[in-house]
Amino acid sequence: MQLLLVNIGELATLSEGDPNKPLTGDSMHNREQLVHNHGTGIYIEEDKIIRIDDSQKLFEEYSGTNVKILDVESKAIVPGFVDSHTHLVWAGDRANEMNLRRKGYSYQDIANAGGGIQKTVDYTRSTSEEHLINKGLDICKTALKFGTTTIEGKSGYGLTTKSEINLLQAIKKIGSTSPQLILGTWLGAHDFPKNTKKSDYIESLISDQLPLVVENNLANWVDVFCEPGWYDLEQTETIIKASHELGLRSRIHVDEFVDGNGLSLAAELGCDSGDHVGFSNSESREAANKAGTLQTFLPGTPYVLGNELIYPLNECLDNNWAFGFATDYNPNCNTISLPFVGSLATHRLNLDPLAALVAVTRNPASSLNLKEEEIRGSIREGGIADLNILKSNYIDGWCQTPGISPVSKTIISGELFNH
Ligand code: NIG
Ligand code: FE
Numbered sequence: 142m143q144l145l146l147v148n149i150g151e152l153a154t155l156s157e158g159d160p161n162k163p164l165t166g167d168s169m170h171n172r173e174q175l176v177h178n179h180g181t182g183i184y185i186e187e188d189k190i191i192r193i194d195d196s197q198k199l200f201e202e203y204s205g206t207n208v209k210i211l212d213v214e215s216k217a218i219v220p221g222f223v224d225s226h227t228h229l230v231w232a233g234d235r236a237n238e239m240n241l242r243r244k245g246y247s248y249q250d251i252a253n254a255g256g257g258i259q260k261t262v263d264y265t266r267s268t269s270e271e272h273l274i275n276k277g278l279d280i281c282k283t284a285l286k287f288g289t290t291t292i293e294g295k296s297g298y299g300l301t302t303k304s305e306i307n308l309l310q311a312i313k314k315i316g317s318t319s320p321q322l323i324l325g326t327w328l329g330a331h332d333f334p335k336n337t338k339k340s341d342y343i344e345s346l347i348s349d350q351l352p353l354v355v356e357n358n359l360a361n362w363v364d365v366f367c368e369p370g371w372y373d374l375e376q377t378e379t380i381i382k383a384s385h386e387l388g389l390r391s392r393i394h395v396d397e398f399v400d401g402n403g404l405s406l407a408a409e410l411g412c413d414s415g416d417h418v419g420f421s422n423s424e425s426r427e428a429a430n431k432a433g434t435l436q437t438f439l440p441g442t443p444y445v446l447g448n449e450l451i452y453p454l455n456e457c458l459d460n461n462w463a464f465g466f467a468t469d470y471n472p473n474c475n476t477i478s479l480p481f482v483g484s485l486a487t488h489r490l491n492l493d494p495l496a497a498l499v500a501v502t503r504n505p506a507s508s509l510n511l512k513e514e515e516i517r518g519s520i521r522e523g524g525i526a527d528l529n530i531l532k533s534n535y536i537d538g539w540c541q542t543p544g545i546s547p548v549s550k551t552i553i554s555g556e557l558f559n560h
Pocket of ligand 2: 226228394469471
């Protein structure tokens with residue numbers, strides 16, 4: 142399809158410099174470099190952006206031809222959102238945990254009492270593949286309405302070889318049906334299965350699950366829930382190193398509740414991303430930045446747990462440490478809306494909405510190890526046509542409507558979706 146967008150309001154291209162590298166520090170909110178004022182047009186052919194130029198000029202060139210022309214009526218355009226951390230397939234319901242938290246039970250207490258991940262594992266194992274796929278497709282549809290065009294999806298609620306493989310196959314099938322680019326992560330090390338010796342499970346992760354994941358090309362990354370009470374540093378290192386040897390890349394859960402030096406390990410192992418990272422120390426953050434390990438904050442999780450949002454965003458900006466945000470969609474943090482995460486980042490953490498936008502587009506995309514021609518997260522000539530037409534004339538409107546989608550239309554690989 143050939144499509145010309147004319148009469149664009151503000152346009153956040155975010156394409157300054159190498160588009161496969163994250164933006165850091167002041168360059169995350171440099172409006173002169175990252176945003177065009179009203180009056181730009183975008184010409185798209187098939188899945189690619191071919192030209193970004195003066196709207197009137199493009200209109201005159203293409204009117205009267207076969208090209209479909211869409212007047213966006215001065216609305217702002219931003220890149221498609223990139224959700225680099227979701228637990229995409231699971232079944233069941235954990236809404237009862239809210240009142241347990243109100244009674245003073247922590248995430249760990251609830252897990253120890255049989256709730257949390259284990260409860261979702263029980264539900265998920267007894268759910269048909271068809272149901273899991275339909276539920277996954279449904280949440281991708283919701284993500285699309287909120288402007289998400291790329292999704293990383295984890296397994297992790299199976300915890301046996303058979304069920305982990307099934308979950309990764311379900312993620313593949315979801316990816317082949319839904320319009321978004323969906324990339325899989327193997328999270329067999331999300332927890333330990335009940336009634337199994339920890340060392341035996343780690344052995345089966347490495348000897349049984351991992352080879353099957355790799356042979357069947359079911360995931361790009363390995364993930365581990367590296368946190369006191371779950372996987373310790375040594376266990377995490379063993380699993381990640383074994384996975385690297387077989388060619389998987391890695392992105393891991395670290396320092397969610399305490400500083401366990403998880404981000405430091407992620408940097409040392411060369412992981413693409415260290416996620417949660419709320420409690421990581423400054424040395425780990427510095428090391429992560431040097432190693433190209435993206436610090437990915439997941440503010441939806443402390444939000445639903447009733448914990449304080451205390452991310453050191455200014456320290457990251459001041460030190461030019463790259464960071465991103467993702468939803469952490471899971472049965473506990475049950476949201477797939479990056480604009481909601483953007484609301485937390487701006488309304489609660491005082492981040493510039495432009496910097497927050499960079500943190501849900503170009504920066505997480507840079508952690509996905511995409512080939513040159515597949516790069517996401519910015520709007521540039523020659524790039525994939527993934528973008529959102531907002532309801533607002535201002536690009537800042539992308540994250541100022543908590544609970545309501547700020548997006549009126551989304552384009553994924555050149556295909557137009559009206560919301
Ligand atoms: O990233 N913390 C580990 N995994 C998920 C939560 C999983 C769950 O509670 O079901 C997370 O927050
Ligand atoms: Fe998570």
